[in-house]
Amino acid sequence: MTLPELALGPGSAAPAAGMWEIISGKFEGVSAGFTIRDSSGQKYFVKFDSEDWPEMATSAEAISSRIFHAAGYNVPKYSVISFPKTRVYIGLGALIKDKDGEKRCMTVSDLDSIWTKIYFQPNGEARANISEELPGDPIGPFGYHGRRVDDPNDRVMHEHRRELRGLRVISSWINDTDRRPANSLDVFLPEGAPVGYIKHYLMDMGATLGSNSKKPHLPRYGKEYLWTYGNVIKKSLLLGFHSNPWEELIDVTYPTIGYFESDMFSPGTWVPSYPNPAFQWCTDRDGYWGAKIVTAFSDDDIEAIVETGGLTIAAAKAELIRVLIERRNKIGQYWFARINPLDKFNVVGNTLHFEDLAVTRGISAAGITRYRYRYLNARGQPVGDYFKTSAMRIPINNVNPYEGLEIQTERGMWKKILRVYIHTDNAGVSKVVRIDREP
Numbered sequence: 449m450t451l452p453e454l455a456l457g458p459g460s461a462a463p464a465a466g467m468w469e470i471i472s473g474k475f476e477g478v479s480a481g482f483t484i485r486d487s488s489g490q491k492y493f494v495k496f497d498s499e500d501w502p503e504m505a506t507s508a509e510a511i512s513s514r515i516f517h518a519a520g521y522n523v524p525k526y527s528v529i530s531f532p533k534t535r536v537y538i539g540l541g542a543l544i545k546d547k548d549g550e551k552r553c554m555t556v557s558d559l560d561s562i563w564t565k566i567y568f569q570p571n572g573e574a575r576a577n578i579s580e581e582l583p584g585d586p587i588g589p590f591g592y593h594g595r596r597v598d599d600p601n602d603r604v605m606h607e608h609r610r611e612l613r614g615l616r617v618i619s620s621w622i623n624d625t626d627r628r629p630a631n632s633l634d635v636f637l638p639e640g641a642p643v644g645y646i647k648h649y650l651m652d653m654g655a656t657l658g659s660n661s662k663k664p665h666l667p668r669y670g671k672e673y674l675w676t677y678g679n680v681i682k683k684s685l686l687l688g689f690h691s692n693p694w695e696e697l698i699d700v701t702y703p704t705i706g707y708f709e710s711d712m713f714s715p716g717t718w719v720p721s722y723p724n725p726a727f728q729w730c731t732d733r734d735g736y737w738g739a740k741i742v743t744a745f746s747d748d749d750i751e752a753i754v755e756t757g758g759l760t761i762a763a764a765k766a767e768l769i770r771v772l773i774e775r776r777n778k779i780g781q782y783w784f785a786r787i788n789p790l791d792k793f794n795v796v797g798n799t800l801h802f803e804d805l806a807v808t809r810g811i812s813a814a815g816i817t818r819y820r821y822r823y824l825n826a827r828g829q830p831v832g833d834y835f836k837t838s839a840m841r842i843p844i845n846n847v848n849p850y851e852g853l854e855i856q857t858e859r860g861m862w863k864k865i866l867r868v869y870i871h872t873d874n875a876g877v878s879k880v881v882r883i884d885r886e887p
Contacts, residue, residue, distance in 0.1 A: 467536070471485050
């Protein structure tokens with residue numbers, strides 16, 4: 449994706465010109481906000497920053513949604529906007545829930561209650577994150593285990609889907625600690641033969657990066673589950689004297705980005721706030737899959753996406769970019785050490801070309817890297833001794849219909865084995881048909 453494509457994400461949420469009709473409101477819970485209908489009849493959801501933490505949640509949602517979109521996931525259109533209070537009015541029949549959960553007609557005092565809880569910019573306009581209503585019929589969230597019984601396309605248990613297992617790595621990058629079923633949505637789209645299909649969305653990214661929506665993340669977020677038997681027992685036995693480094697309260701330097709750090713970040717031990725079955729099943733191969741996506745974001749990519757958050761303090765924006773880059777590099781260092789990171793195999797003539805992602809993405813230096821390889825016969829058995837090279841290319845025989853290569857990478861010591869299998873057709877054209885990675 450180009451830098452403009454990364455910044456655009458799934459598209460901008462841009463209501464039509466004119467007044468916005470409030471059709472429902474929300475002033476209890478994590479984030480204050482309301483649902484509007486613009487002059488064209490399109491529905492949007494509006495959420496605000498809290499008064500004490502300006503720009504934090506709205507920027508996090510805009511930035512993280514674009515990261516997920518670039519990674520290949522379905523997300524709604526999110527945009528940071530500002531508008532005067534006079535642009536909205538309470539529509540006839542607009543409802544709101546009271547403190548007891550009962551619905552009633554929204555009043556001017558309800559709207560005033562929302563205004564008192566949110567951040568206003570120096571020019572007097574309210575800053576918000578706005579998202580466009582998804583097309584289709586909402587049918588509820590998806591789970592991270594089991595399958596949807598009403599979806600004939602849903603054939604693989606969710607805890608065994610790589611895009612959900614590997615999501616753990618992408619979520620760890622942006623400290624997406626609230627990635628659970630409640631923050632997803634399945635939508636039925638009627639188009640397509642014969643009866644339509646279900647599309648799966650990740651939702652609600654206001655609790656990512658340094659934001660926990662209404663307040664900043666605590667230092668413990670991402671380090672441990674909010675509650676486990678082990679922690680309770682350990683603290684009980686030690687009379688509360690047991691503590692971890694991340695349990696210390698730390699001053700937030702930039703209120704606009706909250707608490708987001710890279711020094712204590714550990715890709716291998718990162719966890720969301722609540723156990724996620726797919727994340728718990730994440731294998732080294734799944735982690736490698738996720739790390740390939742994370743490390744594919746260049747420094748310029750990250751900067752372009754962060755710009756969409758509308759952060760007004762240059763130092764805060766620079767700090768957020770720095771931490772994202774450092775966490776990305778840590779993810780590459782961890783997962784590329786667990787799986788041999790040779791990838792993008794391609795046969796040209798009688799040479800197998802590949803990339804060492806650890807080198808090409810700046811995780812390791814080319815000068816300290818070597819490769820050794822030996823050939824495999826059609827039954828996958830080694831033939832002959834190892835050859836050594838520092839180049840990302842290996843000659844092949846192009847004679848037998850099936851042959852293979854066993855490759856190892858050295859950076860201080862020889863890493864895990866990777867096997868590549870090649871088929872050559874009758875016209876002498878060779879292509880890679882299988883890759884085995886030693887776990």
